Amino acid sequence: MLLREIPVRGGNGRTGEREDVMTKVACVVMALSCSTTSGWAADMKVSTKAPATPAAASPWDIAFGAALMSDYNFRGITQSNHKPSAAAYFEPRYNFSNSLQGYLGVSGESIAFPNRAAAEVDFYAGIRTTFGKLVLDFGIWDYWYPGGECFNAAVPGACAAAGNLPVSGDVAKADLSFWEVYAKATYAFSDAFAAGASVFYSPSVQNSGADGTYLAGNARYTLPTPFLFFPSSVGVFLSADIGHWFLGTTDAFYGVVPAFPNGIPYKSYTNWDVGLGFTYKQFTLDLRYYDTDLGKGDCNAFTDAQNAGGVSNVTSINPGGAGTNWCGATFIAKLSIDLTSANLK
Numbered sequence: 001m002l003l004r005e006i007p008v009r010g011g012n013g014r015t016g017e018r019e020d021v022m023t024k025v026a027c028v029v030m031a032l033s034c035s036t037t038s039g040w041a042a043d044m045k046v047s048t049k050a051p052a053t054p055a056a057a058s059p060w061d062i063a064f065g066a067a068l069m070s071d072y073n074f075r076g077i078t079q080s081n082h083k084p085s086a087a088a089y090f091e092p093r094y095n096f097s098n099s100l101q102g103y104l105g106v107s108g109e110s111i112a113f114p115n116r117a118a119a120e121v122d123f124y125a126g127i128r129t130t131f132g133k134l135v136l137d138f139g140i141w142d143y144w145y146p147g148g149e150c151f152n153a154a155v156p157g158a159c160a161a162a163g164n165l166p167v168s169g170d171v172a173k174a175d176l177s178f179w180e181v182y183a184k185a186t187y188a189f190s191d192a193f194a195a196g197a198s199v200f201y202s203p204s205v206q207n208s209g210a211d212g213t214y215l216a217g218n219a220r221y222t223l224p225t226p227f228l229f230f231p232s233s234v235g236v237f238l239s240a241d242i243g244h245w246f247l248g249t250t251d252a253f254y255g256v257v258p259a260f261p262n263g264i265p266y267k268s269y270t271n272w273d274v275g276l277g278f279t280y281k282q283f284t285l286d287l288r289y290y291d292t293d294l295g296k297g298d299c300n301a302f303t304d305a306q307n308a309g310g311v312s313n314v315t316s317i318n319p320g321g322a323g324t325n326w327c328g329a330t331f332i333a334k335l336s337i338d339l340t341s342a343n344l345k
Contacts, residue, residue: 060341063091063103065282067336072109075214075243076271076292077303078326079120081112087336099130103139111145114165114306115172118147126182137184141200143177150174152253168308168322170300173253176206180214195219209251210266216243235279242272247302256319264317267298269327282343286334296323303327 065088071078072085079085089107096102102125109120126139150159152171164171179202186196198216205212220239226232247266255261275288294302297313305324313323 059095061093061095062341063089063093063338064340065089065336065338067334069332069334071330071332072111073273073290073330073332075245076269076273076290076294076327077299078330079109079111079113081305081307081326082330083112085110101128102126103128112306113145113148113172113176114168114170114304115145115148115151115174115176117145117176120145133188135186135188137186138182140179140181142179145176148172148174148176155253165304165306168300168304168306168324169320170304170306170308170322171254172304173207178202178204178207192222192224193220205247205266208254208266209249209263211248213246214243215246216241218242230278233280237277237279238275239277240272240274242270244268244270256317259316259319264301266302267294267315267317269294269298269302282337282339284334284336284338286332286336288332288334289329290332291329292327294327296325296328297321299327300324 067087069085069087071082072080072087087107087109089105091103091105093101093103104125105123107122107124109122111117111120121144122141123144124139124141126137128135128137130136149162150173151162151165152159152173153163154160154171158174159171180200181202182198182200184196184198186194188194196218198214198218200212200214200216202212204210218239218241220237223236223238225235227234227236230236246268249260249265250263252262255263269292271290271292273288273290275286277284277286279285292299295313295315296308296310297315297318299305300308300313300322301315301318303324303326305326308322308324310323311321314321
């Protein structure tokens with residue numbers, strides 16, 4: 001069973017999180033409220049007409065974007081079998097005030113799951129609020145994986161007809177969809193440095209029956225411009241994330257005999273990443289290293305990777321010994337574009 005963070009969109013991470021736009025919205029409101037129509041005629045005589053009343057700024061905003069990446073990684077685990085992936089998102093926002101914003105969103109990512117799901121489609125909603133340099137974000141995220149097939153020779157019906165996964169011998173449910181609630185906090189210590197923390201909770205991670213609580217921290221430092229040989233129009237930043245996923249016990253679908261016939265206790269794990277990013281206008285190129293402390297055997301028990309193999313990675317929850325590199329160290333390049341309605345004016 002594979003999972004996704006974003007990001008960020010933050011990430012789920014999906015990895016790394018979306019830029020908060022409250023400051024941008026405030027700047028747009030101020031710019032519109034201070035605009036006036038010209039009071040000068042062609043011959044430079046003062047017009048007798050009263051200045052036009054400035055149009056009220058709309059409380060609505062829209063954020064949207066897309067990305068191409070060499071691998072789709074969520075909380076340290078590949079979601080695309082270490083193959084390239086594409087993503088896109090659309091997020092309407094409503095500004096109740098300069099410091100309070102509500103949002104709804106939908107995003108999609110290409111994946112390579114063991115149950116052959118067609119894609120990942122995410123629906124999310126939340127509210128963001130600012131207190132000076134502190135930004136708080138609360139919401140709910142739904143991960144939907146349509147088009148999956150069931151693989152389990154021990155479950156009568158369609159699951160048994162398909163048998164176990166052909167290479168690894170693992171099992172997989174047809175529906176791996178699940179939801180999380182989350183809370184995030186980010187504090188800007190200066191214009192260059194910000195750090196944050198987040199918590200996510202799901203009662204059934206990847207529809208496995210195992211609950212999960214994910215705690216994470218992140219930091220980002222923007223280097224002075226111009227940096228080295230880059231022009232002043234190119235921003236450069238360093239960022240890092242670390243998280244720990246506390247995982248519970250699955251339902252009997254994933255049980256192994258004789259040790260855990262009623263479900264396996266997933267191994268909780270830590271993941272981390274560090275990267276260098278470059279920004280130009282609305283484009284970002286992110287170069288990042290990811291890793292976890294999950295071994296190949298426990299990684300296979302958690303992901304049911306369709307290409308897992310071997311017999312030497314035996315653990316209490318992975319008695320067959322098949323292993324996978326889905327949770328191992330990897331380097332990912334990601335090119336993304338992030339826009340708001342202000343960019344279209």
